[in-house]
Amino acid sequence: MTNKKSKGFTIIELLVVIAIIAVLAAIVLVNVTGYINQGKNSAIKANLATVMTNGAVFYDQNSNYTGYCASVNFTAPSAAITAAGGTAVCDANAGNTAWCSCSTLKTTSADIAGSTFCVDSTGYKKVTQNAGACAARCVTPDNGVCID
Numbered sequence: 001m002t003n004k005k006s007k008g009f010t011i012i013e014l015l016v017v018i019a020i021i022a023v024l025a026a027i028v029l030v031n032v033t034g035y036i037n038q039g040k041n042s043a044i045k046a047n048l049a050t051v052m053t054n055g056a057v058f059y060d061q062n063s064n065y066t067g068y069c070a071s072v073n074f075t076a077p078s079a080a081i082t083a084a085g086g087t088a089v090c091d092a093n094a095g096n097t098a099w100c101s102c103s104t105l106k107t108t109s110a111d112i113a114g115s116t117f118c119v120d121s122t123g124y125k126k127v128t129q130n131a132g133a134c135a136a137r138c139v140t141p142d143n144g145v146c147i148d
Contacts, residue, residue, distance in 0.1 A: 098144025
């Protein structure tokens with residue numbers, strides 16, 4: 001009689017390999033998600049910088065900011081901000097001599113939950129953490145500037 005040796009893997013060995021692969025995949029997924037959110041935040045910041053440049057052009061053409069927040073100068077970059085996962089807010093002051101625009105940012109290692117990026121007609125642009133929602137940063141009917 002001959003003794004047969006079984007070839008192949010046991011179910012325990014297969015389960016261990018699958019568990020190791022799952023742990024490695026989870027680690028990679030967390031890192032990739034962080035990089036994707038950093039890229040989205042960069043897009044949001046770049047589009048708000050465009051809003052600031054467009055505001056200067058709009059003022060040069062109109063001598064005030066009447067209708068700026070409803071114009072394509074704001075709505076086009078705002079649509080790109082929304083596509084990147086942000087929410088853009090725009091407010092002009094009562095005299096239409098200044099404006100403020102802000103967007104929420106995605107949570108990353110650099111930008112904690114609740115971070116916002118604000119730009120205004122004075123040239124201000126800054127990320128602020130825990131400053132409240134954008135509506136609170138741009139509620140400036142008299143000033144038209146970002147509030148920290």
